[in-house]
Amino acid sequence: MSWFRRKLRKLTTTGTERTQIPEGFWIKCAGCKEIIYRKEVDSNDRICPKCEYHFSISVDERISLTCDVGSFVEWSANLTSGDPLVFKDTIRYRERVKRAQKKTGRNDAMVIGEARILGWPAVVGVMDFTFLGGSMGSVVGEKITRAAERAIERRVPLILFSASGGARMQEGILSLMQMAKTSAAIARMGERNLPYISVMTDPTFGGVAASYSMLGDINIAEPGALIGFAGPRVIEQTIKQKLPEGFQHSEFLLEHGMLDLIVHRKQMRETLGRLLTFFGFKEAQPVA
Amino acid sequence: MNRHYLDFEKPLAELHEQIEKLRSGSEEGGPGNQKELDRLAHKVRAFEEEVYDKLTPWQQTQLARHPERPSMLEYVEQFVEDFVQLHGDRAFRDDPAMVGGLGRIGNREVVLLGHQKGRNLKTRVIRNFGMAHPEGYRKALRLMQFAERFGKPLVCFIDTPGAYPGLGAEERGQSEAIARNLLVMSRLKVPVVVVVIGEGGSGGALAVGVGDRILILEHSIYSVISPEGCAAILWKDGSKAPMAAEALKITARDLLELGVVDEILPEPLGGSHRDMTRMSRTIRDALVRHLTELEKLDPLERVELRYKKFCKMGIFEE
Ligand SMILES: [Zn+2]
Numbered sequence: 257m258s259w260f261r262r263k264l265r266k267l268t269t270t271g272t273e274r275t276q277i278p279e280g281f282w283i284k285c286a287g288c289k290e291i292i293y294r295k296e297v298d299s300n301d302r303i304c305p306k307c308e309y310h311f312s313i314s315v316d317e318r319i320s321l322t323c324d325v326g327s328f329v330e331w332s333a334n335l336t337s338g339d340p341l342v343f344k345d346t347i348r349y350r351e352r353v354k355r356a357q358k359k360t361g362r363n364d365a366m367v368i369g370e371a372r373i374l375g376w377p378a379v380v381g382v383m384d385f386t387f388l389g390g391s392m393g394s395v396v397g398e399k400i401t402r403a404a405e406r407a408i409e410r411r412v413p414l415i416l417f418s419a420s421g422g423a424r425m426q427e428g429i430l431s432l433m434q435m436a437k438t439s440a441a442i443a444r445m446g447e448r449n450l451p452y453i454s455v456m457t458d459p460t461f462g463g464v465a466a467s468y469s470m471l472g473d474i475n476i477a478e479p480g481a482l483i484g485f486a487g488p489r490v491i492e493q494t495i496k497q498k499l500p501e502g503f504q505h506s507e508f509l510l511e512h513g514m515l516d517l518i519v520h521r522k523q524m525r526e527t528l529g530r531l532l533t534f535f536g537f538k539e540a541q542p543v544a
Numbered sequence: 545m546n547r548h549y550l551d552f553e554k555p556l557a558e559l560h561e562q563i564e565k566l567r568s569g570s571e572e573g574g575p576g577n578q579k580e581l582d583r584l585a586h587k588v589r590a591f592e593e594e595v596y597d598k599l600t601p602w603q604q605t606q607l608a609r610h611p612e613r614p615s616m617l618e619y620v621e622q623f624v625e626d627f628v629q630l631h632g633d634r635a636f637r638d639d640p641a642m643v644g645g646l647g648r649i650g651n652r653e654v655v656l657l658g659h660q661k662g663r664n665l666k667t668r669v670i671r672n673f674g675m676a677h678p679e680g681y682r683k684a685l686r687l688m689q690f691a692e693r694f695g696k697p698l699v700c701f702i703d704t705p706g707a708y709p710g711l712g713a714e715e716r717g718q719s720e721a722i723a724r725n726l727l728v729m730s731r732l733k734v735p736v737v738v739v740v741i742g743e744g745g746s747g748g749a750l751a752v753g754v755g756d757r758i759l760i761l762e763h764s765i766y767s768v769i770s771p772e773g774c775a776a777i778l779w780k781d782g783s784k785a786p787m788a789a790e791a792l793k794i795t796a797r798d799l800l801e802l803g804v805v806d807e808i809l810p811e812p813l814g815g816s817h818r819d820m821t822r823m824s825r826t827i828r829d830a831l832v833r834h835l836t837e838l839e840k841l842d843p844l845e846r847v848e849l850r851y852k853k854f855c856k857m858g859i860f861e862e
Contacts, residue, residue, distance in 0.1 A: 338859035340802060341793050345778040394858030401855060423746075423768050425777065428792045429804050432768040433857040435747060436754045439723060440730035440851050447731065463768075465719035466707075466747045471727055485718035485747070486709030494709050504714060514717050 285309050287480060301521050310478045310521055312458060315367050315382045318417055322525055323371035323380060330369035332402055337364055337395045341428045349426040352388065360387045364395035365420070368403040370410070370540070374529030377540040379407040381416040385459075390420035392464050393427040397434025400468055404441035404452075410540040413451040413532060414442075418469040421487075422462020435467035442471045451535045453528065455519075456483050456506070474531060475515045477506035478524075483514075550606045552595065559588050592813050599763070602786035604795045605771060607763040608743050609705075612817040614824075616658040616701040616741065617643060622824035624649055624656065630690075632683060636716065639680030641672045641708070642752075644687040646696070650832055655691035657684050658701025658752060661742070674743075675708035678721035681751050685725050688732060697735040697835050700752045705770060707748030722751040729754035730854070731847055735838035737831055740764045740805070741816070756850050757834045758804065760796045761823070762811040766804065767794040803857060 283294050287309025297304060301321060302311040313321070319328050336353075343349040357363055365387035371380045381403045383390045400416065407414040423431040445452055454472030456465075458481035466485050469475075477483060484504040492499060502508050509515045519527045549557040563584050566577060599607065607613070620627055627647035631638040644657030659676065662668030676684075684700075691698040707718055729736065729752075738755035744766030760766065774788035775781055799805045809826050812819035838846060 332862075334862060336861045338861055340859040341791065343791055345791070394860045397858050398860055425769055425774060425792075427859075428768055429766055429794065429799060429802060430858050432746060432750055433804060433854060435723075435750055436726050436730065437854045437857060439726035440754070440854050443727040443731045444851065446727075463747055466722040466751075467726055468723070470717070470720040470723040483719075484714050485707065485722070486714065490709045491711065491714065495711060499711065503711070508715075512715050512717065514720055 283311070285311075303521055308520070309480055310458065312385060312419065313521075314386075315362070315384045318382050319367075319371070319380070321521065322415075322417075322528065323373055324375065327372040328369050328380065329371070330367060331406075332368060332399055334363060335395045335398060337393050337427065339426075340394075340430050341426065343426040343428070345426075352426065356387045360384060362387055364393070364399075365390045366396040366399045368399045368406075370406070370412075373415075373525060373532060376529060376532035377410070377412045377537065378532060379403050379410070379412055379414045381414070383417060383419045383464075385419040385421075388424065390418075390464070391422060391424035391431070392420060392434050392438075392467075393424035393431045394434065396420075396424075397431075397437045400434075400438040401441040404438075404445050407450055407452075408445055408448055409543065411450065412537050412540045413453065413535055414445060415453045415455065415528060416468060416472075417455045417457055418460040418464055419457045420460055420462070420464035420469075422464055432463065435463045438468045439471060442468050446473070450537075451531075453531060455524070456515075457481050459483070461485070461487060470514070472516075474517075476517055476519050476527070477509065477515050479506055479518050479520060481506045483509055548611050550603070550610065552603050552606070556588065556591055556595075559584055559591065563588075596813055596815075599795075600786065601765075601789040601792075601795050601798075602771065604763050605743075605765050605785075605789050607815050608765045610815055610817055613742050614816055614820045615663060616656075616660050616703060618663070618820065619701070619741065619824050619827060620645075620647070620656060622820065623828040624654075627656075630687065633679040633686060635682060636679040639677050639683055640670050641674050641676040641704070642680030642683050644684060646690075649699075649828060649835075652697065652832075652835060654697050654699050654835075655687055655694075656699045656701070657687045658741075659704040659749075661703060672708060674704040675706060676704065676748060676751075677708050677710070677713045678716040678718050681707075681718075681721035681725050684752050685721075685728060688725070688728055691734050692732050695734060697737070697838070698732065698755075699831060699835075700736065700738045700755060702738060702740040702744045702749045702753055702766070703742035704745050704748050705743055706745035707751070722747050725751040726754055730850060733843035733847060735835055735846060736850070737834050737838070739809075739827060739831070740766050741827075745770060754850070754854065756838050756846060756853070757806050759807050759809055759827075759830055759834070760799060760805045761809050761816055761827075762796050763815055764796060765789075765794040766799055767792050 285304045288307035302313045365384045368381040453474045456477040460483045624647035629645035643660040659674040661674035662671040736755035738758045740760040771785040771789040772782045775784035796808045816823040
C-alpha cells in the first residue's frame with residue numbers, strides 16, 4: 257500500500273498533467289479531475305466510478321457493448337486510402353496512414369458491418385478516433401456510403417457511432433466532398449423509409465458533425481460528449497470571449513434541440529434495442 | 545483610377561501610375577509623349593500576360609478574395625431579369641450573408657441563392673464577410689424547397705470563407721443546418737447548377753454546393769480548410785499559408801483534375817473585377833448551356849446521376 261501512496265504523492269507534486277501519470281495504473285478523469293485506478297474504469301465500461309464521465313472506448317469494446325455476442329460481421333475492412341494530393345507536411349500522408357495502421361491494426365478510421373442488437377438486425381458503423389483523429393477521408397466516406405447502401409439492400413436500420421475531429425485535411429477537397437457523398441447516401445435511405453440512428457460520442461466535430469452525424473432520424477449522444485461544428489478554440493479566437501461552462505457538451509445540444517436523447521453507455525444497448533423494436537425490421541433481406 | 549492592387553501586382557501599380565502621370569501632365573504633350581505611353585502600355589500587357597498566366601495557388605487565393613471581386617448580387621443585377629429577392633428562414637432571422645430569390649435567365653425562370661460578401665467595408669461587416677449562420681443555410685434550404693415545389697431550376701453561387709464559427713451559430717445548430725442542406729440538395733428533382741465565383745470555404749461553401757454541374761471561375765478556389773488554417777495546424781505557423789495553398793490543391797485547374805468541378809469559366813485578364821460585363825456574359829451563357837442540357841434528362845435520372853457523381857469522389861484502394 258505504501259507503494260501506492262508514494263506513487264500518488266509523486267503525482268501530486270509533479271503536477272497534474274495527464275502525461276505524467278504512469279501508463280497502465282492510473283488515469284486522471286477529465287470530468288471530476290480525480291486520479292482513478294485504471295482497472296476500476298476499465299471494468300466499469302470505461303466510465304468514471306466517481307462522476308460517470310465516459311472515457312473513450314475502442315471500436316472492439318464499442319461493438320461488444322452494443323451488439324449481440326458474436327453477431328458482428330465486418331465488411332470492406334481492407335479499404336485503404338490513396339494519396340490524391342501527394343500530400344506532405346512534416347511527413348508524407350502515405351507514411352502518416354501507415355503509422356496509424358500500425359498503431360491501430362486497422363486500415364482506416366471506420367469499421368462497418370452487420371450485427372444484431374437484442375436480436376434485431378442492423379447495419380452498424382463505428383468510427384475509430386485513434387486513427388488520425390477519426391478524420392473523414394475517402395475511405396470513411398466510402399464505408400458510410402456502403403453501409404447505407406447495404407442497409408437499403410438488406411432492408412434493415414443503420415446505426416452509426418461517430419467520433420471524429422472532422423474532415424481529413426490531407427485529402428484536401430476530396431475529404432470535403434465526403435460530406436456530400438455520405439449525406440446523399442443517408443438521404444437515399446430516408447427516401448426508402450429506412451431508419452438511421454446516429455450516436456455521437458466524444459468528440460464529434462467539423463465535417464462529420466456537419467454531415468451524417470446530425471442527420472439521424474434519431475440523434476443520440478453519450479453524456480458529456482463534445483459535439484460541434486467549429487472547435488472551441490477557433491470560436492474563442494473568433495469572438496474573443498470565453499465560452500460558457502458546458503458549451504458544446506451533449507447536454508447543451510439537447511437543451512438547444514439538436515439531440516433526441518442522451519444515453520448512458522450502460523443503457524445504450526437496451527435503448528437501441530427498444531428503438532429497433534419500434535421500427536420493427538425483423539429480418540434482413542438476403543443479399544442479392 | 546482608384547484600384548486595389550494585390551502585393552504581386554505592385555509593378556502593375558507603378559506602371560499605371562506612370563501612365564496616369566503622363567496623361568494628366570498636359571505640358572509635356574507631343575509625339576514623344578505618345579511614344580512613351582505606347583511603351584508603357586506594352587509593358588503593362590507583357591506583365592499581365594506573364595503574371596496572370598502563371599499565378600501561384602496563393603496568388604489565386606488572393607485574387608479569389610480580391611476586395612473588388614464581383615459578388616453574387618452584382619452578377620444577378622447583370623443577367624437576371626425581374627429578380628425578386630426573398631428573405632428570412634421563417635424561424636430566427638434574415639441572414640445577410642446568404643441571399644436568394646427568383647428571377648429569369650433568358651426565357652427560363654430560376655431560383656437563385658448564394659453567399660454574399662459586402663461590396664465595401666460597411667456592408668462587409670453587415671454581411672459578416674459572407675460567413676453564414678445556421679439561419680442563412682436554413683434560408684437557402686427554404687429556397688431549395690421552393691424551387692422544388694414550383695419545378696424551377698436552382699442556381700447557386702459560392703463565395704464564402706466558411707460558415708461562421710460563433711457561439712450563437714453553435715447554439716442554433718450550424719452542423720445540422722449544413723448537413724440538412726447536403727441531404728436535401730442531393731435529392732432535388734429540379735436541375736441544380738453551382739458556380740464558385742470567389743472563395744469556396746469548406747462546409748459553409750458545400751452547404752449550397754451539391755449540384756448536377758459545378759462550375760468555377762478561373763481564379764476561384766475551393767478548399768476543405770483555408771490555407772491559413774491548414775498552415776496553423778500543420779506547421780503551427782499561419783504565415784506558411786502560401787505553402788498550404790500549394791499543398792491543398794485548391795485552384796480551378798486542380799479541382800478539375802480531381803473531378804470536383806465540371807468546367808472552368810475563363811476570367812478577363814487580371815480577374816473578373818477587371819471586366820464584370822464580360823464575366824457576367826460568360827457565366828450567363830454557361831448557365832443557359834448547362835440548364836438546357838440538364839432539362840433534357842428525366843428528373844429521377846438526374847437525381848441518380850447526381851448521386852453517382854458525388855459517390856465517385858474520393859480515392860481509395862481495395
Ligand atoms: Zn470522474
